[in-house]
Amino acid sequence: MTAICTDRGMFLYVVLILVQNGNGEGCTQIRKNGHYSCGGRNLTYIPTSIPSSVEMLDFSFNFLPTLQRTVFPQLYNLKLLDLTRCHIHHITDDAFHNVKNVTTLILTGNPISYTGLDGLNSLHKLHRLVLVDTGLSSLNVQFSNLTELRELNVGTNNVQSVALPPFMINFRDFSSLDLHANNISILRVNDTNVLRQMKGNITLILSRNPILFIEPGAFQNLHLRELNIRSAFISLDAQRDGLKALVGLNVGKLIIGSYRAHHAKTTETNDLDGLCLINYEEFYFYQNQWLDLSSHVFRCMVNATKITLKRGRIRVIEPVSFRQLKELYIGKNGLEEIPQLSNIQSLEKFVVVDNDQVLFRGLRDMPSLRHVDLSRNLMSLRSCCFEYFRDTPNIRHINLSLNANIMLLAKPFSGLDLLEVLDFHHTEIGVVGQFGLLQNLKYLKYLDLSYTSNTFGSTSSFYGLTSLKVLKIAGNAFQKETLGYLFENLIALEVLDMSNCDIDRLVWRDFRDLQRLQHLLLSQNRLMVLDFLAQTNLPSLTRLALDQNGITSIPQNTLQNLPKNLSIFDISFNPINCLCTQRDFIQWIIEHQKMFPKPHNVLCKTLQTDSKMRAIDFDVESCIHAQILTVVLSMCAVLLFVFASVLAYRFQFYLRYSCVLLRGYRASRQQECSYDAFVIYSSKDESWVMDELVENLENGIPPIHLCLHVRDFEAGKAITSNIIDEGIMGSRKIIVVISKHFIESSWCRFEFEVAQSWLVTQGNANIIIIILEDVEEEKTKKVFGLHKHLKKNTYLKWSGKPISNMRFWIRLRKAVMMRN
Structure with missing residues (x-):
C-alpha cells in the first residue's frame, strides 16, 4: 500500500509540475490546414488554435495520461493522429468519438494499462493501428468494430502467440500483421486458424522473435503475401527444423536469415531443405554474420522468381535449372567465382557485388537478360566485353565499376547494341579515349568512365552516341586540341562531369553542340579564366560547378553572359581576390549568393592578411567611399594643376590637406x-x-x-x-x-x-x-x-x-x- 501511495503521489506531482510550468509552446503548421505538429511541447491538452479542418496531427511526446471524450475537440477531418509516448495509461469508452474519422492511429511507447470495452471501437474508419511498445501481452484487444482495419503493428511487446481474435475473420481488407520483437517461441496449428480463414495475401512479420518450435502443419494451406522470419530462430538448428515445419505454406515473399544465437560455421547440405516444402516466389536470405553455405544452396529455389542472398559465404555454386527466375542478387558472399547461370531463359536481372577478386567466365544464351551489375568485385577481365556476354542481345544495363582492370577488344560491345547504361567508374580500362570503341551504342543514355586512367586523344571517342544524356569522365586526361571536337554530335547530352581532369583552359567551341546540357561539372581543375562562358552557347544549363579551381576573378562581360537558366553556380574554394578593383565581381557574388550551394565556402583573400574571408562579408561600401575619395582627389589635383592661379585661394584648404597627407605618408613610420x-x-x-x-x-x-x-x-x-x-x-x-x-x-x-x-x-x-x-x-x-x-x-x-x-x-x- 505504501508503494502504491508513493507512485500515486509521484504521478500527481508530475501532473502538477506540468500544469504549473506551462502548457507548452504553440503548435507548428506544417501545411496549410492540413498538417500540424505539436510534438515535444510539454502539452497537457489539444490547443484550441488547431483548426477543425486539420487532417494530420502530431501530438507525440506530450502528456495525456487519460484519454477520454473531452480530450479531443471535434476534429472530424482528422485522418492521422500520432500520440507516441504521451504517457497514456487509461483509454476510456468512446475516447475517440470527436476524432472518429481517423484512419491512422499511432500509440507507440505508451504504458497502456486499461482500455475500455469501446475505447477504440468508435474509430470505424481506422486503417492502421500502431501499438508498438505498449506493454501488450496478447492480441485480445477490444477493437471488434474496426472492420476497416488493414494494418496492425504490435511490435516490441510481450505477445507470446500469433493467434488473432476470432472477430478479425470479418476484417476483409486486413493486409499486415507486424509482431516483430515479441516473445513468440512456439507456433501451433491453432494459432493460425484465424489467419487461414481470412482472405489471404497478408504480410506476417515475425522477425526478432525467439522461435524455438513450429508445429508441422501450422502454415498448411496458408496464403501470405509476405512472411518475414529474419533473426527469428534461436539457433541454426531451430531454423532448419522450422523451415521444414512450414510445409504447405504459399507465400509471395519469404525473408529469413541471421538466427539469434551464435553458431559455428556450417557446410551442411540440408540447412535450407525445408524450402523445398514451401511454395514461394521471392526469397531473401540476409545474414548479419558470415555463414558458410553449401554449394547446393539454390537446390530448393528452382521455382523462385527472385532470389537475394547477402553475406552468406558461398565459395562455389553448383548449377541449378531454374524454371522462372527473373532476378538474382548475391552480395558480400565471398564468392571465388561468379556462378555460371547460362541458358536461364527467364533471367532479367543479375547482380553479384562486393566480393574479392572473383573469377568471371561469362554469361551465355540469356535472351531475357537486361540488367547486369558486377561492381565492387576487384575483377580482372581480358577481351571484354562481348566475349563475356554472348547471345544476350537485350542487355540494357552493364555495371563493371570498382573492379581491378578490364581490357577492351577492338569492338568490345558488338552484339550489345541495345545498351542504355554502361558504368566503368574507378576501374582501370585506359583505352576508350584512343579509339571509337563505342560507336555502335546508339541507344546508350548513361556512360560513366570516371577515374578509369584514360587519356582522350581521339576526337571520335564518343562518336555515334547520339542518345547519350549523362557522360561522366572525371579523373581522366585529354591531349591538346582534343576537347574542341570531343563532344561533337552529343546533341542529347544533359549532364557532363569533367571534374579533376587537370583542365586549364576551355573555349566556347568545346561545347558548341551541347544545346541540351543542363549540368556541367568542372570541379578540381586548374581553370583561371572562363572564356567559354562569354558566349551564350549553353542555353539549357542550370548547374555549373567550378569549385576548387584557380579562379581569381570573373569579368563583368562573362557574368552578364551567363546562361539565363543557370540556378546553381558553385565557385567555392577558389583563390578569389578581395580587392576594390574587383568591387563589381564581389558585389555580384553578394547579390547572387542564392545561386551558390554553400555561400560561406566562397572565400577570398585580401592584401592585408593571408587568411581568407567569406566573399559575402567583404565591405563593398568601403571601396565605394575609397573610389569616391580617389576620384575627388584626382579631380582636385587636375583642377589645381590647370587652374592653380585662379583657384589657389578657393581650394587652398584642400590643397594644404592633401600636401600634408602626402608629406605624412612619406615620413618614416618609425619616428619618435x-x-x-x-x-x-x-x-x-x-x-x-x-x-x-x-x-x-x-x-x-x-x-x-x-x-x-x-x-x-x-x-x-x-x-x-x-x-x-x-x-x-x-x-x-x-x-x-x-x-x-x-x-x-x-x-x-x-x-x-x-x-x-x-x-x-x-x-x-x-x-x-x-x-x-x-x-x-x-x-x-x-x-x-x-x-x-x-x-x-x-x-x-x-x-x-x-x-x-x-x-x-x-x-x-x-x-x-x-x-x-
Whole structure:
C-alpha cells in the first residue's frame, strides 16, 4: 500500500509540475490546414488554435495520461493522429468519438494499462493501428468494430502467440500483421486458424522473435503475401527444423536469415531443405554474420522468381535449372567465382557485388537478360566485353565499376547494341579515349568512365552516341586540341562531369553542340579564366560547378553572359581576390549568393592578411567611399594643376590637406612620438576633457601624456599641419570623444576624417572611441566612417557612475598604453 501511495503521489506531482510550468509552446503548421505538429511541447491538452479542418496531427511526446471524450475537440477531418509516448495509461469508452474519422492511429511507447470495452471501437474508419511498445501481452484487444482495419503493428511487446481474435475473420481488407520483437517461441496449428480463414495475401512479420518450435502443419494451406522470419530462430538448428515445419505454406515473399544465437560455421547440405516444402516466389536470405553455405544452396529455389542472398559465404555454386527466375542478387558472399547461370531463359536481372577478386567466365544464351551489375568485385577481365556476354542481345544495363582492370577488344560491345547504361567508374580500362570503341551504342543514355586512367586523344571517342544524356569522365586526361571536337554530335547530352581532369583552359567551341546540357561539372581543375562562358552557347544549363579551381576573378562581360537558366553556380574554394578593383565581381557574388550551394565556402583573400574571408562579408561600401575619395582627389589635383592661379585661394584648404597627407605618408613610420594620445573633442566638452580625462590620465601612475589642441598646438602654424604633425604623427594613439557637440562641429568631423585617412595610409587601427553621451544612429552617419567604425570596433562609454567609471579608466588606460 505504501508503494502504491508513493507512485500515486509521484504521478500527481508530475501532473502538477506540468500544469504549473506551462502548457507548452504553440503548435507548428506544417501545411496549410492540413498538417500540424505539436510534438515535444510539454502539452497537457489539444490547443484550441488547431483548426477543425486539420487532417494530420502530431501530438507525440506530450502528456495525456487519460484519454477520454473531452480530450479531443471535434476534429472530424482528422485522418492521422500520432500520440507516441504521451504517457497514456487509461483509454476510456468512446475516447475517440470527436476524432472518429481517423484512419491512422499511432500509440507507440505508451504504458497502456486499461482500455475500455469501446475505447477504440468508435474509430470505424481506422486503417492502421500502431501499438508498438505498449506493454501488450496478447492480441485480445477490444477493437471488434474496426472492420476497416488493414494494418496492425504490435511490435516490441510481450505477445507470446500469433493467434488473432476470432472477430478479425470479418476484417476483409486486413493486409499486415507486424509482431516483430515479441516473445513468440512456439507456433501451433491453432494459432493460425484465424489467419487461414481470412482472405489471404497478408504480410506476417515475425522477425526478432525467439522461435524455438513450429508445429508441422501450422502454415498448411496458408496464403501470405509476405512472411518475414529474419533473426527469428534461436539457433541454426531451430531454423532448419522450422523451415521444414512450414510445409504447405504459399507465400509471395519469404525473408529469413541471421538466427539469434551464435553458431559455428556450417557446410551442411540440408540447412535450407525445408524450402523445398514451401511454395514461394521471392526469397531473401540476409545474414548479419558470415555463414558458410553449401554449394547446393539454390537446390530448393528452382521455382523462385527472385532470389537475394547477402553475406552468406558461398565459395562455389553448383548449377541449378531454374524454371522462372527473373532476378538474382548475391552480395558480400565471398564468392571465388561468379556462378555460371547460362541458358536461364527467364533471367532479367543479375547482380553479384562486393566480393574479392572473383573469377568471371561469362554469361551465355540469356535472351531475357537486361540488367547486369558486377561492381565492387576487384575483377580482372581480358577481351571484354562481348566475349563475356554472348547471345544476350537485350542487355540494357552493364555495371563493371570498382573492379581491378578490364581490357577492351577492338569492338568490345558488338552484339550489345541495345545498351542504355554502361558504368566503368574507378576501374582501370585506359583505352576508350584512343579509339571509337563505342560507336555502335546508339541507344546508350548513361556512360560513366570516371577515374578509369584514360587519356582522350581521339576526337571520335564518343562518336555515334547520339542518345547519350549523362557522360561522366572525371579523373581522366585529354591531349591538346582534343576537347574542341570531343563532344561533337552529343546533341542529347544533359549532364557532363569533367571534374579533376587537370583542365586549364576551355573555349566556347568545346561545347558548341551541347544545346541540351543542363549540368556541367568542372570541379578540381586548374581553370583561371572562363572564356567559354562569354558566349551564350549553353542555353539549357542550370548547374555549373567550378569549385576548387584557380579562379581569381570573373569579368563583368562573362557574368552578364551567363546562361539565363543557370540556378546553381558553385565557385567555392577558389583563390578569389578581395580587392576594390574587383568591387563589381564581389558585389555580384553578394547579390547572387542564392545561386551558390554553400555561400560561406566562397572565400577570398585580401592584401592585408593571408587568411581568407567569406566573399559575402567583404565591405563593398568601403571601396565605394575609397573610389569616391580617389576620384575627388584626382579631380582636385587636375583642377589645381590647370587652374592653380585662379583657384589657389578657393581650394587652398584642400590643397594644404592633401600636401600634408602626402608629406605624412612619406615620413618614416618609425619616428619618435612626443605624445601617448591625441584627443579629438568639441570645445563645448572641454570641461569634461580637462576635469576628467586629463586629471585621470596625466596625473595617474604612470602618467599618460595627452596632446590637446588648446595647449599643445604650435602657435602661428596652420591647423591642418598641427593636426598631422603634433596630433596624429606625434601621438601613438588617437582618442575621440563623441557627443552631440562633436557631431555638430565641422572641425571635429574634419579631425576625425584626417585621422582615419592617416591611419589608412599607415595600416594601423589606433583610434579609441569614447561615447560621452548617446547620439542617434542616423546622426553618426554625418561623420564619414564613424558609423561603420562603431559597428566594427569596441568603444568605451562614459556613464558618470563611480563604479562604472573606475572600470572605464582602467580600460582606457590599458587601451592607450597597449603597444601596436
